[in-house]
Structure formats: C-alpha cells, structure tokens
Amino acid sequence: MATQMLPLLPALLTVLLVSWTAAQDCRYALGMEDGTIPDSDITASSAWSDSTEAKHGRLSTGEGDGAWCPAGPVFPSGSEYLQVDLRKLHFLSLVGTQGRHADGLGREFARSYRLRYSRDGRHWITWKDRWGQEVVSGNENTYDVVLKDLGPPIIARMVRFYPLADRVMSVCLRVELYGCVWKDGLKAYTAPVGHVMDLSDTPVYLNDSIYDGSKEAGVMFGGLGQLCDGVLGGNDFMESKELRVWPGYDYVGWNRETLGQPTVDIEFHFEKTRVFHTMQVHSNHRHTQHVRVFNEVVCEFKASLLSPWAEPALSLQVPLSDLHDPSSRTISLPLGGRPAQILRCRFSFSDRWLLISEISFYSSMNTHTPDLSQAGLPMAKDDSSNTAILIGCLVGIILLLLAVIAVILWRQYWKKLLGKAQGSLSSDELRVHLSVPSDNVVINNTNTHTYSSRYQRIHTFPDDRDREGEYQEPSTVLRPREQPHYGEASGAGGSVPHYAEADIISLQGVSGNNTYAIPALSATPTDCPPLPELPRERLLFKEKLGEGQFGEVHLCEIENPQDLANLEFPFNVRKGRPLLVAVKILRPDASKNARNDFLKEVKILSRLKDPNIIRLLGVCVSSDPLCMVTEYMESGDLNQYLSHRVLLDKTGPSHNTPTISYPALISMASQIASGMKFLSSLNFVHRDLATRNCLVGGERGEGEDRGGERQIKIADFGMSRNLYAGDYYRIQGRAVLPIRWMAWECILMGKFTTASDVWAFGVTLWEMLSVCQEQPYSHMTDEQVIDNAGEFFRDQGRQVYLSRPAVCPQGLYELMLSCWNRDCKLRPSFAYIHSFLTEDAMNMV
Structure with missing residues (x-):
C-alpha cells in the first residue's frame, strides 16, 4: 500500500506546500x-x-x-x-x-x-x-x-x-x-493573452487578470501575473477559491484553433543568470471538456538578453498517465542544470484547450542562491479565523504526509543501501552506518552528544528528538578513549591527531553557526585571563551581518579605539580612524542554556590567538543583551572580494576590473592553511571552512592592488548571513549543512575531524583558483551532491571530483585531489599543506 501511495505523494505534497507557502511562509514582517x-x-x-x-x-x-x-x-x-x-x-x-x-x-x-x-x-x-x-x-x-x-x-x-x-x-x-x-528570481514573463471559452452560453474568461505588464497584439509582456501568484487552480476550472470572481479565474487558458499554432510559447525573464534544475507546471485536465495536460515541452536557454539561444534546445516528453482522471496536476520537468537568464518554453497542445494555473522553478544562482531564510522574524497577526483554520489544517496534513514519507523513504533507503554495501563492508563499518538513524551520532563507534538543531543529520526520522527552536544540552561526557593518529603525508611535519575520535563538546553559537567543535576537556579553559569589558555605548551600529536562533551578528565601529586602554590587541588603525568590529549579540530572552553556551563560547574563542584567526577583542556582559566583540576585516569576506576580480595574466590589465595575481591567491591560501594548522594543533575542528568564512584585510577603495595580496583571517559566522543561505543544504526550510564543502564521511556518518577540514580546505582552494565565479558542483543539485558522497563511500570509481580550474597548475590540483582522498588517513596535514603552498606552489606557473 505504501509503495502504491508513493507516486501520488509528491504531487499532493506540492499542492499543499505551495498553499502553505502562500498562507504561512510568506507572511513574515520584513x-x-x-x-x-x-x-x-x-x-x-x-x-x-x-x-x-x-x-x-x-x-x-x-x-x-x-x-x-x-x-x-x-x-x-x-x-x-x-x-x-x-x-x-x-x-x-x-x-x-x-x-x-x-x-x-x-x-x-x-x-x-x-x-x-x-x-x-x-x-x-x-x-x-x-x-x-x-x-x-x-x-x-x-x-x-x-x-x-x-x-x-x-x-x-x-x-x-x-x-x-x-x-x-x-x-x-x-x-x-x-x-x-522572491526565491524564483523571475521578474517578467511573456505569453499569449488568454482566451474565452463558451460553455452552454456561459463565457469562461481564461485571461491573466492580474498581469501587471503590457498587452499588445494578443501578447502579454514585461510583467508578472497569475502564473506565479502562488494560487493553484482546482479540478473544476469553472470554480474558484476566490469569492465574487468569474468562472475560470484561477487559470490562464488558450484554445489551439484561436491561437493558430500547436504550441503555447512562454518566455521567462530572470533578474540574473541562474542554473535551472526543475520547472513545475500546474495544469488542468478536464478532458470531458477538451482540456488536457500538454504532451511535450521544448525549452530554449539564453545566457542574457543579447546572447543567442543556446544549442541544443531541451525537449521533454510528458507521459500522460491517468488519462481518464479529470484531476488537475502538478508536472515536474527536469531542466538538467542548464544556466540561463531567459527561458523560452513551448507547451504542446494535447487537445483543444491548455489551462495552466502556476509555473515555478527550482534553480540556483551561478555563484550564490538568493537569500531566502526569514526564520526568526515576527509573524503578522491576522484575525481572520478562516485563514487560521486553513493554516491549521494544512499544517496537520503536511506533518502527517511528512511522517508517512519519512517512514517509507527510510525503509527503502536503508534496505537499498545495505543491499549494496553488505558485500564489501566490515562489521565495524556496518555498525557505523547503522548508527545514523539513531538519536545519537556515532563517531568511530563512540557515542557522543546529540546534534544541535542547527547541525542535524542529513535524513530526519520520526523518532528524532531534535526540534526546531529547542536547545539540546550535550550529553554526559563519556570516558575518553585512545586517539588514533593521523598519518604523515609526503614528508609533512609531526603527525596530527584526529579530532573527534574522543569525546567532544559542540556549542550552539549565538548566530546559530555551531562551527568550532572542541575536545570536552577544552570546554572550560583555566589558563586564559578575563577579557576586557567594553563600554557598549562605544559600539556604533553600521549594518546587520546575519542572525540565528539565539542572536544576531552586527557590523559596528569603535571610534578612537586607542582611547580604550583595556583593548590590548595591537590595532593597525590610524589615529582618528574608527575600528570595524563584528558584534555577536545574544537575545535578552534566550534560555539559560543558551546564555551558558554564550559564556563558554567566549572562553573558547579567547584562546584563539593567531595572526590568521579572527580575534575576540572583548565582551559586554555586565548587563543584557550579552555581547562579544570580534575583529572584522575592512574588505569583507574572501568570496565577495574575489568574485569582483579577474585573474591578472601575463599581458597585464586590459580593463578597469580589479585584478588578483596567482601569487597573491597562493599567499592568501597559505595564510588560511596557517590558521587551520593553528586550529588543528588545539584539536579544534572548524566544520565550515569556505571563502565565505575568511575575511580580507585592507581598506575598501584603497590599493585595488592590481595583482596584490591582502591579509586573510578565518572567521565563523558565514552560516548566519542570508547572502550565503544557498550554500547550505536545507531540511524543512532551515539552513543545515554546507554539503558542497563537506567530506563524504561528514555527510553520511556525521564524522567531523581535522581530516574533514582538510577536505573543505581543498574545496576552498578550488573556489579561490576559480576566483569564486561559481559554487562548487554548480552543475549538481543538492541531492546529487549527497549521492556523490555515496559514490565515495562505495568506492567503485564513479565518484565525481571538482574539475581543475583553468589557472590551476597540475601540481596544485594534485594537492586538491589528495585533500579529497577517500581514506581520511591519507589526506595531508595542514602543516604539510602550509609548507607546500609556501615553498612549492608559489613557483608553479
């Protein structure tokens, strides 16, 4: 019975989720x-x-x-x-x-x-x-x-x-x-004007009545309307969900004879170039009145307004199942990860009439997806009882469906996985995989803490105790076990111990980032002097950088920082110039556990004193809200810095675009490796190393350094920034895991170690040599990235690696590949990586 229901669930869930989005998710105060x-x-x-x-x-x-x-x-x-x-x-x-x-x-x-x-x-x-x-x-x-x-x-x-x-x-x-x-990024669509259907002397107006563009010569252009208003038409197109409207209101419809051609051509214009994965079209199928779903779609892709249409066009046949079922339906059409700013799709008639209610796209930006998380914002309070009842019913139905789907997928997934893996897994490896669905994460078969709500497992299950908005206290610390050591690689320095082979403590950060993970014994350091209490009135707000479940991150200025005698850090700030800082603020209504975590985070971050790690400068804890003040680099994060530059070639600059040289990139990468070498020496694991989490020194607008370098420092609040929401894999609408930067064992087993940070460093180096022009694995969906992690696990030669950037020497690419070695013990140490980048990579061409 469950197997028979499975094909019907996606369509039903899509209908409910779109209604839910319109009624609930899109009602946040802005x-x-x-x-x-x-x-x-x-x-x-x-x-x-x-x-x-x-x-x-x-x-x-x-x-x-x-x-x-x-x-x-x-x-x-x-x-x-x-x-x-x-x-x-x-x-x-x-x-x-x-x-x-x-x-x-x-x-x-x-x-x-x-x-x-x-x-x-x-x-x-x-x-x-x-x-x-x-x-x-x-x-x-x-x-x-x-x-x-x-x-x-x-x-x-x-x-x-x-x-x-x-x-x-x-x-x-x-x-x-x-x-x-607006997640779709669609700014306008062009389509034929809808037609009027005569049924028993009753005119059915199938026009796009809310279209806000222009109409000329039977064509609508330059606007948006009912095809993207979030309202799905019902089975009977004569009826509408709205009161006092005419028959046919929920659909836009075209007659084949009136249109005079076998297809309905719709052109979609987006704000920027995007990578398109799926198009969903909700269509009517009232076949008794000669209305049927389209039987073929041909889509063409154009990179920009002035570009030619890319070849070849994508032709998709639509199998018309349940031909005698008059129900309307949502059809999901794979677009194959094709990049475009403009799409033109031709929908072929299957009968006299084609009626469409809604068209939506699943796509991502070429470099970053749009920022889309509104979690934590206050909801509008509407006193409409009908809306409240509708939302309540939808919530109940969706939760029930999700539970059914989770059970079905869980049983089928693990049955399939075990069937493939039993022949090659040892008993120890098998035990690790079987641990994933349980309430506790197993790292090398040693039970540790329950995951916090921000970093969850990839798959959630009905018995999962993690709830959104509920803080999970780390479980009782178990007896430490001997730590196996991480092997030396090609003449690297001393061996680096694996992190996470022993007991760990992982904190829910103020901004929800839960980034640094540390050995349990380091949770309460006693060798650090207390941090200075900074007068909060000296913190001048500039902009909000991000937010999380328990607090926010603000960019602030401290005017005349030299006047604060308790600021011991030697700032390179000219007299009279303000100091940029990032301020993590704990919400005053945060729970006692969150407050305790805040103070633990302060103690832990106070230990990080390295030229390539963002430094904690002081705190404001004498009154609420509690604040911690860290460095912030004036040129922002490395991803934004590089994405606005081009690589300087041997011919020199030929345009006004800021440039960056290959030696400068290697110097920056070497600084990141140096900072990570320091973290690994403390057995700290970052868990979210990427260019978005590295900050760039120097002043904006000065020294656009035609090929020059800047100081780099590793930070930890990239996850809290809406700008990078698309870099994180979502479960139930929340940003959860940076899977495109994660080692396969992190994705499948929840195993975060120094070796998994090495993997992430390889991806970060790939970003830098690509000058941050695209997201890692941009041609893959999130689900395909997870499937690729499974290929690493099975190790049958089908795993996909990031390709060598055009400017990357072969020797440096081989370093990246070694960072992505399936066997974590064979990945290089950060000491070796730093040595390689400092001594060898700089001389490569």
Whole structure:
C-alpha cells in the first residue's frame, strides 16, 4: 500500500506546500518595526518636519513625533507617498498601517491609501485587488494596526504608500510589509493573452487578470501575473477559491484553433543568470471538456538578453498517465542544470484547450542562491479565523504526509543501501552506518552528544528528538578513549591527531553557526585571563551581518579605539580612524542554556590567538543583551572580494576590473592553511571552512592592488548571513549543512575531524583558483551532491571530483585531489599543506 501511495505523494505534497507557502511562509514582517530595514531605505515625497520624516514611518514605534507626515494635505491630488526599498525582489502578501498616536498628542491617520510598486525602481505599477479596485481601506483611529491581505500578492523591490483623504486634512502614517524573499528570481514573463471559452452560453474568461505588464497584439509582456501568484487552480476550472470572481479565474487558458499554432510559447525573464534544475507546471485536465495536460515541452536557454539561444534546445516528453482522471496536476520537468537568464518554453497542445494555473522553478544562482531564510522574524497577526483554520489544517496534513514519507523513504533507503554495501563492508563499518538513524551520532563507534538543531543529520526520522527552536544540552561526557593518529603525508611535519575520535563538546553559537567543535576537556579553559569589558555605548551600529536562533551578528565601529586602554590587541588603525568590529549579540530572552553556551563560547574563542584567526577583542556582559566583540576585516569576506576580480595574466590589465595575481591567491591560501594548522594543533575542528568564512584585510577603495595580496583571517559566522543561505543544504526550510564543502564521511556518518577540514580546505582552494565565479558542483543539485558522497563511500570509481580550474597548475590540483582522498588517513596535514603552498606552489606557473 505504501509503495502504491508513493507516486501520488509528491504531487499532493506540492499542492499543499505551495498553499502553505502562500498562507504561512510568506507572511513574515520584513523589518520596518524591528529596524531591519535601515533608515536610508525609507524615503518620502516630503515631510512636515525633521521629527516626522520618512524614517519615523515604522509600525508600532514612536520615534520622533510618532509617524511620517507629509508636508501638506493629500487632498485632492493624492501625490504624497512613503517609499520602502527592500533592496531585492520580495513576494509581499500583507501590509499593515497605523496612524500617529504620539501619546495622545497627535491624531492623524489615513482612512485609505493606494499602493504602487516597482521591480526596477523605474517602472511603477498601481496595485489593484482581484476586482480592479485601487483604494485600500486604512485606519479608523490613531493606535490600532490594520492588516490587509494583498490579493493578488505583489512581487516587487520597492513599495510606495499613498495616503488618501476625502477632504483637506492632515494625515500621518506608520507601515509594515509582510512577505518573504522572491526565491524564483523571475521578474517578467511573456505569453499569449488568454482566451474565452463558451460553455452552454456561459463565457469562461481564461485571461491573466492580474498581469501587471503590457498587452499588445494578443501578447502579454514585461510583467508578472497569475502564473506565479502562488494560487493553484482546482479540478473544476469553472470554480474558484476566490469569492465574487468569474468562472475560470484561477487559470490562464488558450484554445489551439484561436491561437493558430500547436504550441503555447512562454518566455521567462530572470533578474540574473541562474542554473535551472526543475520547472513545475500546474495544469488542468478536464478532458470531458477538451482540456488536457500538454504532451511535450521544448525549452530554449539564453545566457542574457543579447546572447543567442543556446544549442541544443531541451525537449521533454510528458507521459500522460491517468488519462481518464479529470484531476488537475502538478508536472515536474527536469531542466538538467542548464544556466540561463531567459527561458523560452513551448507547451504542446494535447487537445483543444491548455489551462495552466502556476509555473515555478527550482534553480540556483551561478555563484550564490538568493537569500531566502526569514526564520526568526515576527509573524503578522491576522484575525481572520478562516485563514487560521486553513493554516491549521494544512499544517496537520503536511506533518502527517511528512511522517508517512519519512517512514517509507527510510525503509527503502536503508534496505537499498545495505543491499549494496553488505558485500564489501566490515562489521565495524556496518555498525557505523547503522548508527545514523539513531538519536545519537556515532563517531568511530563512540557515542557522543546529540546534534544541535542547527547541525542535524542529513535524513530526519520520526523518532528524532531534535526540534526546531529547542536547545539540546550535550550529553554526559563519556570516558575518553585512545586517539588514533593521523598519518604523515609526503614528508609533512609531526603527525596530527584526529579530532573527534574522543569525546567532544559542540556549542550552539549565538548566530546559530555551531562551527568550532572542541575536545570536552577544552570546554572550560583555566589558563586564559578575563577579557576586557567594553563600554557598549562605544559600539556604533553600521549594518546587520546575519542572525540565528539565539542572536544576531552586527557590523559596528569603535571610534578612537586607542582611547580604550583595556583593548590590548595591537590595532593597525590610524589615529582618528574608527575600528570595524563584528558584534555577536545574544537575545535578552534566550534560555539559560543558551546564555551558558554564550559564556563558554567566549572562553573558547579567547584562546584563539593567531595572526590568521579572527580575534575576540572583548565582551559586554555586565548587563543584557550579552555581547562579544570580534575583529572584522575592512574588505569583507574572501568570496565577495574575489568574485569582483579577474585573474591578472601575463599581458597585464586590459580593463578597469580589479585584478588578483596567482601569487597573491597562493599567499592568501597559505595564510588560511596557517590558521587551520593553528586550529588543528588545539584539536579544534572548524566544520565550515569556505571563502565565505575568511575575511580580507585592507581598506575598501584603497590599493585595488592590481595583482596584490591582502591579509586573510578565518572567521565563523558565514552560516548566519542570508547572502550565503544557498550554500547550505536545507531540511524543512532551515539552513543545515554546507554539503558542497563537506567530506563524504561528514555527510553520511556525521564524522567531523581535522581530516574533514582538510577536505573543505581543498574545496576552498578550488573556489579561490576559480576566483569564486561559481559554487562548487554548480552543475549538481543538492541531492546529487549527497549521492556523490555515496559514490565515495562505495568506492567503485564513479565518484565525481571538482574539475581543475583553468589557472590551476597540475601540481596544485594534485594537492586538491589528495585533500579529497577517500581514506581520511591519507589526506595531508595542514602543516604539510602550509609548507607546500609556501615553498612549492608559489613557483608553479
């Protein structure tokens, strides 16, 4: 029975998940109230005074005189506006407004308003509801927050609120936007205008009624509409989930004879070049009324607007199963990891009519996927009981389906894996693999702590005790066992002991990063002097770098750091220049366990004193919120630094793009190896080594160093940054594991050691020599990367390695390959790697 259900579950789950996304995941407050949206991104047409300027238009806050108020009355012109720039495309499902209360002194509010939005800052579109109405009802008093669902939703980067009045009067406004990052990256699609179907003298309008682009000569172009609004049509296209709309509203449909061609051609334009893995199309199949799913799709790919269409086109046959089932269905079409900024897909008719409700894409950026995690942001509170009931039902159904799927996949996966592995595994190896589904991770058959919520196993199971939002205290420390030593490689220095062969403690970091893992005996060091208490008023906020379950990471400045006598670190900062620092802040409402972990993390990080490791400078622990202050390098992280450069060749610079030389890259890599050599000497394991977690010294805008080098320091908060959310494999929507940088034994067995850090260093070196122009294994999906780890485990010659970068000498590539050796004992030590990069690699051409 379970096997028979399995083919039906993906389609059903897709329907539920899309509804869930629209109803739940895309209703997060985007940062007006909590300050995530900076003042600089809030502007207005005018302001009554400095105390009522745009930055004061934040929901439920009372800064200044309590709200944004325009300079003059909004009647009759209605041209005054408050503008919010979200800096990237977002899917907006809800808005909130409030008047100016100002402790009873101000009584201005807007009874209604209009919304306009833009995806590019140039072309502005007036929002209309599903019945064509532009005016949104607003507030009835100065203090209540009024939330309005956006039906249809808005996909935009910028939004303007235009307060309205029916007479000459003063109005003031505070606002909030709710939604999520637009993950598809789709900014427009071009398609034929939908047609009208006549059924028993009842016209069925199958037009794209919410399309916000232009329409000319029977073609829609330059906008978005119902094909990406998150609403899936039902089995009967005559009915709709919306009230008071016409038959056929949920679908866009075309008639083969009216269209005059055998295919419906739709062109999709994206913000940037992406790697496309899957396209999902929700289509109607009311075959009794000559409506059927398409039988073939031919897709063409174009790298940019001016590029030619790539050859060959991708042709996909669609097997029409259940031909007599009139149910609508979601069809998943593999796109093979093809890169493009523009797609053109031709959908072939199977009958007179083709009706499509929704088209979505699973894709990734060429270098990084869009930032998409909104975890931890406050949810909008909607008093609609129907919405609450719908969400509750969806949650229950999804949890039930996930449990069924997990049980089915768990049984089939392990049955298949054991069938393949029994012939070649020793009894010890078999025991390690069988340990994975249990509640405890087994490292070399020694039970250790339960994983924290941030670093979980790749597969989750029904009896898994890890819950999102619940802190897991490390279990009781077991008796240490003898540590096997990690062999010397090609004349390396002294042998490096494996980390994680003995008992370990792993902390849930403030920003959720759980990065450094250390031997249990190091958890409470006694040989470190107390860190200086820094006056928190000297920390001037610049921007938010990232956040996690228990806290946030902010970029701050310390003005005149030389004046702080208790800062003992010798800063290379000119007098009068501020010092950039990263500040990890623990949320005041964090649990007692999280607070204890914070203090342990402070003690542990205070031991890391190396020129190539980010240094902990001081703390603010005399009052809440608890803070730790670390170095921050002025040129940002290495990934961003390199991705904006090209490699300097022998002919010298030929353009204005900043360059980097091969010797400079090797010098930077040598510094990373030196820092990792220091960490491994303490038996520390980083677990997230990558260019995003290395910071670059030097001042921005100075010394663009046509081939020069900079100081590099290893950090640990890359996981908390939304910019790099796409570098982490997700389980149930959360960033979990950097699988593209992880050794096979980390992915399959949860075994993190110094040797697995060596593997990650090899990937980091590959990133650097590729000048961070693409993600590792960019041609593979996350699931294929995990499958590739299985090929390393089986060791039958089918594993795939990262290819040699064009500028990488063969000798250096062989070093990378040795870092990716299946046998962790045969991987080089960091001492050897550092020696090789310092003495040998610099002379390679």
